[in-house]
Amino acid sequence: MSDPNAGYDVVILGGGSGGYASAFRAAELGLSVALIEKDKVGGTCLHRGCIPTKALLHAGEVADTTRESDQFGILAEFKGVDMGAVKKYKDDVVARLYKGLQGLVKAHKVEFINGTGKLVGPNTVEIDNGQKVTGRNVILATGSYSKTLPGLEIDGEKIIASEHALELTELPNKAIVIGGGVIGVEFASAWKSLGVEVEIIEGLPRLIAAEDADSSKQLERAFRKRGIKFHTGKFFEKVEKTGSGVQVTIQGGTVVEGDLVLVAVGRGPSTANCGYEEQGVNMDRGFVLVDENLLTNLPNVYAVGDIVPGIQLAHRGFAQGIFVAEHIAGLDPTPIDEAGIPRVTFTExxxxxxxxxxxxxxxxxxxxxxxxxxxxxxxxxxxxxxxxxxxxxxxxxxxxxxxxxxxxxxxxxxxxxxxxxxxxxxxxxxxxxxxxxxxxxxxxxxxxxxxxxxxxxxxxxx
Missing domain, CATH: 3.30.390.30 (FAD/NAD-linked reductase, C-terminal dimerisation domain)
Incomplete structure (x- = not known):
């Protein structure tokens, strides 16, 4: 373990997918590493994103299979969904992976520092307890947050984000999803499988608009068959809370009512109050700008993951973290081709x-x-x-x-x-x-x- 006063080879601000991947690879290459994380190692993907949502989707798949078992000659009775038990299953999956990840941090001899960090110099991060950590190289990996829009004030009860949706112990009768991108359609798919009536509102002309048009059409066809309603090419105009739930007015005057609204309009870079702009890091709408080697305009300061412009995926963060660690170690890795990163929307x-x-x-x-x-x-x-x-x-x-x-x-x-x-x-x-x-x-x-x-x-x- 390095003396923090002497400085580490690598200091990483953020312990999500990109952050811990860079930490592990740098440690494997013999570099001394400090990993600073304000919450739990694993970040959004493990605790509030990829893993828990896929557990929810799998529970939905089991529900659908049970309902449709007679199609395969299997006689089974579907008695409903115990959402508390579904949440426990989901939490157990996350807990098991989190425990394994904590073990890997120790096995790699990475110095894990729990606290909120801020870049206060080109090679220095200050923790909220006053401790300063210096590194010959610094990697910014502070991740992302659930965005919202004006008129969509998230209260965690009737107007919720994805992290709130994952903590539900009771299912709504009807959910309105604002946003037909990956997050929106995945929750819509899972909820429908679990017995919720779902209606999606998407301002772009089609669902999952970043995908090939034929893929969007096929998903829309499947959603219609499953009874998932959606409005495309129309933005919401206002959201009002009512005594029993919420009421959403969309362009054209159509009014949609439900028990709650899920805001799924994408994720923004978590870079506010991190000291990046104060230290002169080039930014664009909150994102950190980098070159092909993921190096910022500051010497020996890199950025990886969701704060870098591009598709926000955990495996992109893994790849970028590994790349930066190898670049710092002088291995001359091949720059990442963003188009070659696989993309999956885990709907049905x-x-x-x-x-x-x-x-x-x-x-x-x-x-x-x-x-x-x-x-x-x-x-x-x-x-x-x-x-x-x-x-x-x-x-x-x-x-x-x-x-x-x-x-x-x-x-x-x-x-x-x-x-x-x-x-x-x-x-x-x-x-x-x-x-x-x-x-x-x-x-x-x-x-x-x-x-x-x-x-x-x-x-x-x-």
């Missing part, structure tokens, strides 16, 4: 993608240079067994590599690994078509799509 059905959507590919390469094909999961044996609908869509450059992989279907997220390899290794359709994909799996649908793109389809009907 799931939506997964890597690379460019079709519109972005046309913008980059020209519409006449882009070719896309879709393999319908109706032709995939495992998908029929799972009773899911969806597709695998490949977007490629004419006589060039596949630049986008887009997938929709139950459990389709498990196939995102090959999609990532296809994009990041700049594979051509012929390259993927030659691979032997296990039958019967959903994975072989990727092979079928590649065979179709290569001009030698197998299980495809005209």
């Amino acid at each position: 059905p799931e939506v997964a993608s890597v690379g460019l959507n079709e519109d972005k590919a046309k913008e980059k390469y020209g519409a006449d240079k882009i070719k896309s094909v879709s393999f319908n999961l109706a032709g995939n044996g495992k998908s029929i067994i799972l009773k899911t609908q969806g597709f695998i869509k490949l977007v490629s450059v004419e006589d060039g590599p596949i630049v986008g992989v887009h997938m929709v279907g139950s459990r389709i997220s498990e196939q995102v690994g090959e999609a990532e390899l296809i994009f990041n290794w700049e594979a051509y359709a012929d390259d993927v078509a030659k691979l032997i994909h296990m039958h019967p799996t959903q994975n072989e649908a990727i092979g079928e799509a590649a065979m179709l793109l290569a001009g030698k389809p197998l299980h495809v009907h005209d």
